[in-house]
Amino acid sequence: MEDIQTYYIDKNKHCKYSNEITVIPEYPIITDLDDHKIFLKLNNFKILNNIFNISTNLLNNQFNIRRTSKTYTFTYGSELYLTDTGFFDNQNALLVNEVIDITLHKSTISYDNTSLTYYNTADITDDTANYWQNILNNTQDITRKMKMHDTYIFFIEIECTDKTITSFDCVFYKDSYVGGSSTAIDIILQKYNESTTIWDVINTNTITFANSVPQEQISTNFTISSPSANAKYRITSNTASIPFTLYILKLQANKQIPIFDTGTLDSPVEHTITIPDGFYKSSNFVKVINDLLVNYKLKTSVNEYTNKFKITNENISFTPTVDNLTDNNFLLDLVIPNVPAMLENFGITLNSYQPYIPIPFNSYYEGDTYINLINFNKLIITTNLIFKNKTHNDILSLNPYSKSFGSILAWLDTDQVPFTYINYRNYENIEHEIVNEHINHIIFKFYNERSQEIFLDTCLLNFQIKKYKI
Numbered sequence: 001m002e003d004i005q006t007y008y009i010d011k012n013k014h015c016k017y018s019n020e021i022t023v024i025p026e027y028p029i030i031t032d033l034d035d036h037k038i039f040l041k042l043n044n045f046k047i048l049n050n051i052f053n054i055s056t057n058l059l060n061n062q063f064n065i066r067r068t069s070k071t072y073t074f075t076y077g078s079e080l081y082l083t084d085t086g087f088f089d090n091q092n093a094l095l096v097n098e099v100i101d102i103t104l105h106k107s108t109i110s111y112d113n114t115s116l117t118y119y120n121t122a123d124i125t126d127d128t129a130n131y132w133q134n135i136l137n138n139t140q141d142i143t144r145k146m147k148m149h150d151t152y153i154f155f156i157e158i159e160c161t162d163k164t165i166t167s168f169d170c171v172f173y174k175d176s177y178v179g180g181s182s183t184a185i186d187i188i189l190q191k192y193n194e195s196t197t198i199w200d201v202i203n204t205n206t207i208t209f210a211n212s213v214p215q216e217q218i219s220t221n222f223t224i225s226s227p228s229a230n231a232k233y234r235i236t237s238n239t240a241s242i243p244f245t246l247y248i249l250k251l252q253a254n255k256q257i258p259i260f261d262t263g264t265l266d267s268p269v270e271h272t273i274t275i276p277d278g279f280y281k282s283s284n285f286v287k288v289i290n291d292l293l294v295n296y297k298l299k300t301s302v303n304e305y306t307n308k309f310k311i312t313n314e315n316i317s318f319t320p321t322v323d324n325l326t327d328n329n330f331l332l333d334l335v336i337p338n339v340p341a342m343l344e345n346f347g348i349t350l351n352s353y354q355p356y357i358p359i360p361f362n363s364y365y366e367g368d369t370y371i372n373l374i375n376f377n378k379l380i381i382t383t384n385l386i387f388k389n390k391t392h393n394d395i396l397s398l399n400p401y402s403k404s405f406g407s408i409l410a411w412l413d414t415d416q417v418p419f420t421y422i423n424y425r426n427y428e429n430i431e432h433e434i435v436n437e438h439i440n441h442i443i444f445k446f447y448n449e450r451s452q453e454i455f456l457d458t459c460l461l462n463f464q465i466k467k468y469k470i
Contacts, residue, residue: 003467029439064335072320074258082253084136086111145247171250192232307370
């Protein structure tokens with residue numbers, strides 16, 4: 001006498017989001033093993049091969065970069081910056097060329113990393129003339145003066161690409177009697193804002209000339225409260241009308257030279273790098289990781305002959321500046337979890353494993369052996385039912401979270417290309433005698449050959465429970 005219960009299971013119906021298939025018979029299967037034998041037969045099984053080889057489920061999609069930064073501090077040492085050195089000789093003759101634009105009525109002189117531009121709408125009309133006088137000398141002389149013309153609201157522009165200017169020292173001059181009591185003139189220092197492309201006012205000094213005297217020199221100083229390197233400044237005026245010709249006799253500036261210490265190592269910080277779940281071969285594996293490591297200036301590659309994984313530290317020597325005091329990538333370490341399957345992905349052997357793998361500055365780290373991205377050659381189908389002839393396995397225990405398999409029904413080849421179907425049909429009519437006397441549920445679970453549990457979002461399964469009277 002034979003009793004056969006046949007089950008056709010579509011995982012989508014009741015357990016799409018579970019990592020297992022649980023089948024509950026309509027009635028519990030109760031067996032007297034002295035009178036009956038009971039068998040489990042897996043007839044056929046089908047899944048779509050959409051199981052990624054790099055994924056959260058396989059525990060091989062995350063590693064860390066341990067970053068140790070180095071932070072520098074500095075003190076300022078001061079020295080005179082805007083002097084005539086390089087611009088003029090001892091006889092006050094200009095050593096550099098004037099670049100004259102008669103359309104914009106401006107003349108520019110440059111030396112080293114500093115450019116000075118003088119504007120004058122009335123006078124700068126000849127591109128073969130000379131307009132600059134040596135107002136950069138510390139000793140002012142009324143024979144060396146440059147005239148302000150009020151058609152422009154500014155008349156001197158200073159641009160330096162390697163200095164941090166902290167103050168300006170100016171002397172203004174008038175050489176005529178105009179009567180009356182006095183004339184107040186606002187002299188303004190502006191700084192160019194790179195973010196807004198607007199000239200921000202940072203200081204306004206008011207100087208007052210006595211109109212009753214024919215000649216007068218007035219000094220004024222601008223102090224920059226928040227100096228920064230590579231800045232551009234203008235000296236300007238917003239006074240609408242001046243009853244005399246205004247000259248500048250002296251223009252100098254102080255710079256603060258930052259003196260940096262040797263730096264202090266900061267506490268290491270580990271940053272998690274997550275590789276998006278997906279199907280990977282060596283080429284796109286490298287490309288995706290490179291995109292994830294841009295901020296660390298690390299670049300990965302795979303040797304075309306040995307297939308070894310290589311990670312190169314492309315950081316350049318760090319030079320601190322006032323605006324950038326931290327070398328973020330001073331020391332970089334690769335931190336691979338001690339999960340053997342993931343170590344194989346990167347070609348790291350177990351006997352060479354270390355928690356922190358240094359990636360030397362201006363050098364590289366290379367794996368011990370070829371990378372292995374084939375994390376899924378076999379699909380192992382297991383059940384909670386107990387077989388009379390117990391299945392034995394020597395499956396690698398590469399999953400630290402793996403449990404015992406239970407009884408193995410079958411293992412299937414899964415080396416087809418992604419998004420093709422994997423089919424199993426029990427052509428040999430294999431049946432497994434089971435010794436459970438009371439069955440109220442049947443569980444099927446799935447693993448790969450690395451003992452990692454596999455989540456199948458869809459599959460079709462057909463099996464039978466056969467009961468024979470002895």
